[in-house]
Amino acid sequence: RSENRITALNRVLDRVAKGDLSARYVSRTDPGDDIGRVAAAINRMLDQLSLTMDSLRHVSNDVAHDLRTPLTRLKTRIEPLLSRSDLPPDAAQDLELAEAEIDAIVSTFNAVLRIAQIEGGNDQVALAPVDLSQLCSTIHEMLSPVAEEMGHALTAACPNTPITVDGDREMLAQAIVNLVENAMRHCPAPAQIAMSVTGDSGIATIKICDTGPGIPEAERDKVLRRFYRLEESRNTEGSGLGLSLTAAIIRRHGGTMTLGDNAPGLCVTITLPTA
Structure with a gap:
């Protein structure tokens, strides 16, 4: 009996380790012994962790919107200027560097979001x-x-x-x-x-x-x-x-x-x- 409960608890922890924060230990018949108390503590910890990750995801989404929109607008304004033939050489070079910097910032931001999604188990893994x-x-x-x-x-x-x-x-x-x-x-x-x-x-x-x-x-x-x-x-x-x-x-x-x-x-x- 105790061995089965510990095995079930280990399965929950394995799922969490792989990014599934929805995993919980569920049993309506467990007595209030040490194993039951440990399982309840783990479930409470996972509830809190899920709330924290949800908050982080909401913040990430807000930041993504707030940063991507102005960066996209800025790049949209720069691109037509690069095609102009009357730009001084120095100005054209500066605009090219500015565009490259924008691309680098967006790439960095995308990587941060990607890591947050993967670590939070919020990504779509096509197994x-x-x-x-x-x-x-x-x-x-x-x-x-x-x-x-x-x-x-x-x-x-x-x-x-x-x-x-x-x-x-x-x-x-x-x-x-x-x-x-x-x-x-x-x-x-x-x-x-x-x-x-x-x-x-x-x-x-x-x-x-x-x-x-x-x-x-x-x-x-x-x-x-x-x-x-x-x-x-x-x-x-x-x-x-x-x-x-x-x-x-x-x-x-x-x-x-x-x-x-x-x-x-x-x-x-x-x-x-x-x-």
Whole structure:
């Protein structure tokens, strides 16, 4: 009896860990023993957490409306000016820079909202079988020319046999692309960037390893926070949200993401349960 109740409680916690904040422990026959009191405390905590996340989502929606509207108007006013032939060269260049800055702000804001949606379980995850081998190969084909242009070599070890997980293909692709682009951006050329996918004992493993400067061990947990950037990365392009967004996507799929030493460089390891 007690074992069944603990199993049911663990199932609730597993659902919450995957982003389902609606999960609750329900039983009309539980006595007021220790297990019942713990279950009631967990339900109260989840009720409060749901209210907090709802408030955050409302604030995010309000901020999205308040910021996107003026930014869109501003960009709409700038675009016609860029097509004019009578602009002084300096003015045209300034307008192009202004447009790029607007795009960067909107992109950053979209990433913040995306993370909030994923972490709050408010996103629409279209679960379907995803072949990580095929996805890895597609991403390699897409990004290899970009890496070469930047002076890097991007390789991929994608097995011919399918390694399938239940997930949202678009979100998983975004997570992998974020990691590869992060490596290309922060590694001085020429760098070796290696993608690999393996599967064993019900676990799929994706690795993105590079030969760049790496991340000090003391900083590896910090770089997963929103907007956190290493001191040496502050002058490079980016918002400090890529790793945070990637980690949120992987957690939403019931997986893990760890940062390790590639000696030299960084090695990011993702694990996901196979279908």
